[in-house]
Amino acid sequence: MASIGVLGPGGVGGLIAARLGAAGHEVTVVATERTAAEITAHGLSFQAPGAAPVVSHPDARPWLTAPVEVLVIAVKATELLAAVQRVPAAVLDKAIVLPLLNGIDHLPVLRASYPRATVLAASIAVEAVRHRPGAIEQLSTMADLAIADGTPEGVRAAELFRAAGLTVGTHPDEQTVLWRKLSFLDPFALLTTGADAPIEEALRRKPEWLRPLVDEAAAAAAVHGVDINADAVESRIRSLPGTMRSSMLRDRQAGRALELDAIAGPVIRALGHAKATTTVEVARTILGNS
Template sequence: MHTVIFGAGAVGGYFGGKLARAGFPVTFLVRKRRFEQLKNRGLIISSFHGDFTINPHLVVESKEIENPELVILALKNYHLEEALPQLEVLISNGATILPLLNGVQHMDTLTDRFGEENILGGVCYIESTLNEEGNIVQTSPMHDIVFGSLREGQSEFTSKIVNMLKKSELNVLQTDNIISEMWKKFILLTTLSGITSATRQPIGVARNDLVTRALLVDFIHEIYQIAITHKVPLPEDTVERIIKKVEDLPPAMTSSMHRDLEKGLPIEVESLQGYVLELANKHEIQIPVSRAIYSLLHPFLNGTPQLQ
């Protein structure tokens, strides 16, 4: 299966690198600056599961790609809009999109424009970042992909994806309840990123402080209530399961939002905490914790603010 990795950052670069290393045909669709960086140095991955380097097949325009079958979309949410024309070309040439973006809001954007038949649902669990040289550093056992179809009739195609990911030594789970799985991840990620970014500390700090831990629990409850009101099919024990996941995280674990904040980069606050506020306003639900976290992070939306 010819896979296009749209974005060779910390997430897409890692998964694409694993696929290419296993011998599958992979094309990396990247921006010009990343193209030059990877062309000159190769894709260098330092991983909990073993270090490796590949010489990736790189393009900067989707029209250069022949016979794309699967597109793993691994961009920041704030880059999605500008990526839509490139995605349109890939879909017109036969590709199906597997988005691994943070959050859930992007699914409406993709399905409204391209139709459910061309989009899969997906989430990933991975702790990875780019270092100053542009190399990928993956630092925990997690390198998991959970995905599924939005409609029936794609079982043969999705089985091929499962087989490919397993042969690439990645953890993969195919599910018939992908929207539920995406929302579970959304609640976990939105609260984890919000609390680690607001405190400027890894999760262990918030977890070990009784006051901040109580705030985190309230944060989880707020987003769960919004999801239920929004008619997301979540099990009744969702909050307890997410709290258990937070408790089981390594104390030094943080979020990509926290890392981006420390680097002075733009953060995905609008597509995570901001989307929570959007739904809360729609359903007229009071969410004081979510609103406070969003307000604290909003000045850093476009990176470190410049004082005038």
């Protein structure tokens, strides 16, 4: 049994907290005062596809006050700087930090914030939502975690999450772990949010956007030494359930801050405006409609 902290028990963080708790680990969730109070009073409700909700009772706090062996960070990129104030560096010491954020720019920020900890590159592909504080639903069976396992800490983290029943893939190169997700998420999120529609309708409204977005994301990955199969990414996006919405589209429709810089920013910065023309065009469309 390991001691696990989960910073941000939203859709992703709540799912992780519920699954690790069910596997017998000691879980502490760190959240805003309201969310921590809700979970303390009512528990954490988690519903997987085809199953009834299961309620667990992790320790819930607005600040992490005791050391943990592993800290999972599952907040939005727009909330990262405020969220890490809830986890002092002295409490973490040499813990493993596993950030499940969109984008690539959070790694150096977290390594500066927690210099004694081991911050791993990781990503997760999952469709999960928080209906209200402490009430989490996984919408599809997909829950694929990727972890850079080029260190002993990475190997240990992968083993821990596999034992908890999650599908875990590994790669020794952290840029590969991050860009494999971003090269899919960037075109999917920009297309659906720019068209303000789920993927099937977005493809009908803006068919000219998909392939250039995919190609630009793949070219940006290549700048970082990562080879992405653009044909496979396009095929994957076209095969998604027609009603599927990206998290960015969900945020826009709910009036929340968008992770536009975290998702589109790395592509534009890697290629420059002259080569990331469609990414820039769609980003401007999203900003103009927000």
